[in-house]
Amino acid sequence: MGKTIDIANPTRTQAILNEYGLRAKKKFGQNFLTDLNVLHGIVAASEITAEDNVIEIGPGIGALTEQLAKSAKKVVAFEIDPQMVAVLSDTLSPYQNIHVIENDILKVNLKQVITEEFGENANVKIVANLPYYITTPILMQLLRADIAWDNIVVMMQREVADRLNAQVGTKEYGVLTLTIQYFATAQLAIKVPATSFNPAPNVDSAVVKLTPLTPDVPVEQPNQLFGVIKGTFSHRRKSLWNNLLQTYGKEAEIKSKLEKALQEANIEPSIRAERLDLTDFTDLYLALRTQKLVK
Numbered sequence: 001m002g003k004t005i006d007i008a009n010p011t012r013t014q015a016i017l018n019e020y021g022l023r024a025k026k027k028f029g030q031n032f033l034t035d036l037n038v039l040h041g042i043v044a045a046s047e048i049t050a051e052d053n054v055i056e057i058g059p060g061i062g063a064l065t066e067q068l069a070k071s072a073k074k075v076v077a078f079e080i081d082p083q084m085v086a087v088l089s090d091t092l093s094p095y096q097n098i099h100v101i102e103n104d105i106l107k108v109n110l111k112q113v114i115t116e117e118f119g120e121n122a123n124v125k126i127v128a129n130l131p132y133y134i135t136t137p138i139l140m141q142l143l144r145a146d147i148a149w150d151n152i153v154v155m156m157q158r159e160v161a162d163r164l165n166a167q168v169g170t171k172e173y174g175v176l177t178l179t180i181q182y183f184a185t186a187q188l189a190i191k192v193p194a195t196s197f198n199p200a201p202n203v204d205s206a207v208v209k210l211t212p213l214t215p216d217v218p219v220e221q222p223n224q225l226f227g228v229i230k231g232t233f234s235h236r237r238k239s240l241w242n243n244l245l246q247t248y249g250k251e252a253e254i255k256s257k258l259e260k261a262l263q264e265a266n267i268e269p270s271i272r273a274e275r276l277d278l279t280d281f282t283d284l285y286l287a288l289r290t291q292k293l294v295k
Contacts, residue, residue, distance in 0.1 A: 007091055008063035010034040013198055016061050020087050032060055033129060033155075035196035038207070039067045045189040045209050046125050046153045048072050053118040057105045057128035057138065060084060062091040064129055069095040072125075076117045078105045105138060111147050126152040132201070135160050136176055143183045143210075144223060152210040153189065161188060161206035168277050175230050181278045182222065184210040217282045224294050225285045232273035232281075240276070241269035248293050261287035 005012045013034045016022070033039060042064065048054060048071040056077040059065040061084065068075045075098045079085050085102045092098050099117065101108075114124055126149055130138055135156045142152060164186040166172035180186050190207035194200040219225050231247035232240055241258070248254050262269050265283040267276065276284070288294045 004094065006036060006063075007061060007066050008034050008036050008039050010198065013061065013063065016087065016091060017198075020083075022061070022083070022087070031197040031199060031201050033063050033196060034198050035192070038190060038192050038196050039064055041190045042127060042153055042155070042207055043067050043071055045207060046127050046151060048125060048127075052123045052125050052150070053114075055110070055114070055124060055126045057126070058131060059088060059100065060129070062088050064127065065092060065098060065100075066095065068127060069098050073097065074099070074118065076101060076113065078103055078108065080104045106134070106141055110142075110145050114147055123150055124148065125150050127154070129155040132157045132160075132203075139176065140179060143179055144226070149212060151212070152184070153207060154210070155192060155205050155207045158191070158204045158206045161208050164208060169275055171274075173274050174236075175226065175233050178229055178278055178281060179226060180210070182213075182215050182225075184213050186210055217279065219282065219285065224289075225282065228285045228288060228294060229273075229281050232276075232284075236272070236274060238272070239270050240267065240273055243273065254293070257291040257293055258288075261291045261293065264290065 007013065007016070013032055017032070048068065050071070050073055052072050054068050054072045054075045056065055056068060056075055059077040059079050065075060065077050065088070069092070077098065077100045079088065079100055079102055082102055085100055088100045092100070101113070114122065118124060124147070126142060128138070139154070163172040163174065163176050164180045166174070166177045187209045188206055189209045192205040192207060194202070194204055232243045234243050234246065244258050245255070248258060261284065264287040265280070267280060267284055285294065
């Protein structure tokens with residue numbers, strides 16, 4: 001019996017696409033990774049062992065899923081495309097430690113799934129080749145979900161990867177940067193050229209490893225903090241003051257409370273949000289709570 005050819009092998013990938021009449025669907029952001037070195041690099045960056053359980057997002061035809069299954073205890077993969085789910089039942093049939101769930105990761109109760117699939121207090125790592133068009137919403141969901149994870153290793157558009165560790169005051173700096181800073185440290189693991197995919201996307205990609213971080217100044221309700229941050233970035237070219245007025249209102253009483261909050265946080269009203277760091281935003285959030293503008 002001959003050795004099974006990896007799904008990611010370019011020849012086998014094309015054969016699978018031909019067999020099932022598949023074409024990459026733009027609406028799902030599909031591009032099929034055909035570079036085994038990149039796949040092995042993703043698994044290595046994830047530091048997956050036989051004791052680890054893995055959540056994968058967007059398995060496609062199973063190229064990355066297969067490599068994960070070779071190292072992990074169990075892999076649960078979420079696939080939104082029903083046609084791909086049918087293909088995966090075939091391509092991944094040699095592996096007994098994979099469960100493919102047809103669902104949109106943005107609509108999943110991930111905490112419940114993890115408990116049902118892996119049990120309580122399981123080691124969980126999250127790995128994904130993220131669709132470019134919804135990279136940020138998925139990252140936000142994962143970071144803000146009430147789940148424990150050992151690391152998150154994701155491939156994304158290189159431009160988005162650059163935003164994760166952007167410096168204050170740069171055009172890349174924003175809500176995503178601050179969310180990452182609060183929950184994790186981000187490390188660029190692999191640079192991935194467009195030629196690693198079939199079909200090749202118009203941009204290069206990057207694999208980023210996120211490691212959980214205990215916030216320097218944890219807040220009781222982080223989602224409220226990020227609601228404040230999002231509001232201040234609603235119009236990047238406007239001042240912090242103008243964005244706060246748009247968020248909370250322009251009534252005299254509201255203006256008075258906003259002035260007191262900014263004074264308490266020692267922040268100039270005329271500054272733009274991109275000039276504030278995470279400590280500044282935390283101070284502002286706490287001051288807005290004191291003024292009962294955030295409840």
